[in-house]
Amino acid sequence: MDWNLAKKGFKNYLKLERSLAKHSIEAYLRDIDKITQFLASVEKNTAPLAxxxxxxxxxxxxxxxxxxLATSQARLISGIKAFYKYLVMEDFLKQSPAELIEAPKTRRKLPDVLTVYEVEELIAALDLSKVENTRNKAMLETLYSCGLRVSExxxxxxxxxxxxxxxIKITGKxxxxxxVPIGTVAVKNIEIYRESTRRQITIVKGNEDYIFLNKRGTKLSRISVFTLIKDLALKTGIQKNISPHTFRHSFATHLIEGGADLRAVQEMLGHESITTTEIYTHLDRDFLKQTIQQFHPRS
Incomplete structure (x- = not known):
C-alpha cells in the first residue's frame, strides 16, 4: 500500500464513518502529508505500513x-494516531507505531471574555439608522444568547x-x-429583522431558509461577522482580542458564574467532551478570586 492509497482510504473513513466536516478532513490529511514531507527531507521512501x-x-x-509550536505538534500527533488507528482497525496493521508517541505538554490558554457590560456596550454601538444593523443586532444577540460558533x-x-x-436547532461539528434555548431578547430582534430588513431583500434561490442574509440575498460569510465585531471593538475602545468566538466564551463563562450546571453548558455548546467545557470553570475561579480580592476586608 502506498501513501496515496492509504490517504484515500483514510479520507473515506473520516467522511463516511466519522462524518467529519470537509475542513476537518483536510486538516487530518495535512497531518499525514507531514510524514511524507519528512521522509522526502531525509531521502527515505518508507511505505505507510513500514x-x-x-x-x-x-x-x-x-x-x-x-x-x-507545541500546540501544533499535539495536533499533528493526534492526526497521525487517528491515521494509524484506522489502519489497525482495517487489519492492515496489527499494532500502531504511533501508540507510544506522546504529545508535548501544552498549557491551555484561557480565552478573552467580555463582561456583561462590554457585551451590552458592543451591541449598543450599532447605529440602528443603518439598515444592515437591524440584522447585525439580531446576530449579536443570538451569538450571546446561544453561545454559537460563527459557522452555526x-x-x-x-x-x-x-x-x-x-x-433553535443547530447542526454543529x-x-x-x-x-439550544434562545432568549426572548434574541427572539425579539430576529423577528424585528425578519419583518423589516429581511422582507426587503430579493433572496437568491437556494438561500430562502437562511435567517441571516447579506444585501445580495445570499447566506452571510464568516469573514463578514468577524469584520463586524472587530469594527465594533475599535469603535467602543475595548482592548481585548475580540472575535465571534468571544461571544461563545462569554456565554459559557457568564452561565457558570451564575451557577449553571457544567453538563447543561456542555450540551448547549455542543462539546463532545466535558473536559473542553471545564476550561470555563478555570475562568470562573479567576472571577471568584477577583471578587474576593475586591470585596473581602482581609484581602
Whole structure:
C-alpha cells in the first residue's frame, strides 16, 4: 500500500464513518502529508505500513527544529494516531507505531471574555439608522444568547427556529444536531429583522431558509461577522482580542458564574467532551478570586 492509497482510504473513513466536516478532513490529511514531507527531507521512501515508532519520533524532532509550536505538534500527533488507528482497525496493521508517541505538554490558554457590560456596550454601538444593523443586532444577540460558533450562526435556518418554544436547532461539528434555548431578547430582534430588513431583500434561490442574509440575498460569510465585531471593538475602545468566538466564551463563562450546571453548558455548546467545557470553570475561579480580592476586608 502506498501513501496515496492509504490517504484515500483514510479520507473515506473520516467522511463516511466519522462524518467529519470537509475542513476537518483536510486538516487530518495535512497531518499525514507531514510524514511524507519528512521522509522526502531525509531521502527515505518508507511505505505507510513500514513506518516505525522511531520514524515518528524523528518526525517530531524535525518539526520541532522547524519551529512548530507545541500546540501544533499535539495536533499533528493526534492526526497521525487517528491515521494509524484506522489502519489497525482495517487489519492492515496489527499494532500502531504511533501508540507510544506522546504529545508535548501544552498549557491551555484561557480565552478573552467580555463582561456583561462590554457585551451590552458592543451591541449598543450599532447605529440602528443603518439598515444592515437591524440584522447585525439580531446576530449579536443570538451569538450571546446561544453561545454559537460563527459557522452555526450563519447556517441558522428559519425551519430550525422555534420562537414560540424559544429553541433553535443547530447542526454543529460532525453534522451533530442539538437543541439550544434562545432568549426572548434574541427572539425579539430576529423577528424585528425578519419583518423589516429581511422582507426587503430579493433572496437568491437556494438561500430562502437562511435567517441571516447579506444585501445580495445570499447566506452571510464568516469573514463578514468577524469584520463586524472587530469594527465594533475599535469603535467602543475595548482592548481585548475580540472575535465571534468571544461571544461563545462569554456565554459559557457568564452561565457558570451564575451557577449553571457544567453538563447543561456542555450540551448547549455542543462539546463532545466535558473536559473542553471545564476550561470555563478555570475562568470562573479567576472571577471568584477577583471578587474576593475586591470585596473581602482581609484581602
Amino acid at each position: 513506518i516505525k515508532t522511531k520514524d515518528l519520533k524523528d518526525l517530531l524532532v524535525w518539526v520541532n527544529e522547524l519551529g512548530m 450562526l450563519i447556517g441558522l435556518k428559519l425551519s430550525n427556529f422555534y420562537p414560540e418554544d424559544e429553541f 460532525g453534522n451533530k444536531e442539538r437543541l
